[in-house]
Amino acid sequence: MIKLKKLMQALLITSIVAAGSASAADTTAATEKDPVRSTLLESKEKNKGVTVHTNGNNIAMVVTGLDDKYVIGRNQQASRIIIRLDRIDGISAAF
Numbered sequence: 369m370i371k372l373k374k375l376m377q378a379l380l381i382t383s384i385v386a387a388g389s390a391s392a393a394d395t396t397a398a399t400e401k402d403p404v405r406s407t408l409l410e411s412k413e414k415n416k417g418v419t420v421h422t423n424g425n426n427i428a429m430v431v432t433g434l435d436d437k438y439v440i441g442r443n444q445q446a447s448r449i450i451i452r453l454d455r456i457d458g459i460s461a462a463f
Contacts, residue, residue, distance in 0.1 A: 407459050408434050414463060417443075420451055421458040427451065 429441030
């Protein structure tokens with residue numbers, strides 16, 4: 369009974385690690401194809417600022433979240449900034 373329990377725990381851990389590795393590989397593949405998304409993710413990971421260029425406006429911010437349609441950030445003037453990814457013309461960053 370104890371061996372079965374340990375085997376089940378080992379299988380669970382292995383499946384969790386495998387799922388995490390697969391999602392990390394998907395993220396890496398996606399960022400290599402999309403430089404905008406990779407720059408936004410780097411801003412989030414390093415907690416460094418970027419300037420988002422959209423519709424003639426420049427918005428300086430630190431990225432706090434990123435999903436399929438939106439980037440969420442903050443700066444000194446606003447605690448939450450939400451920008452649609454399809455509205456971004458460009459991004460500048462100095463990491």
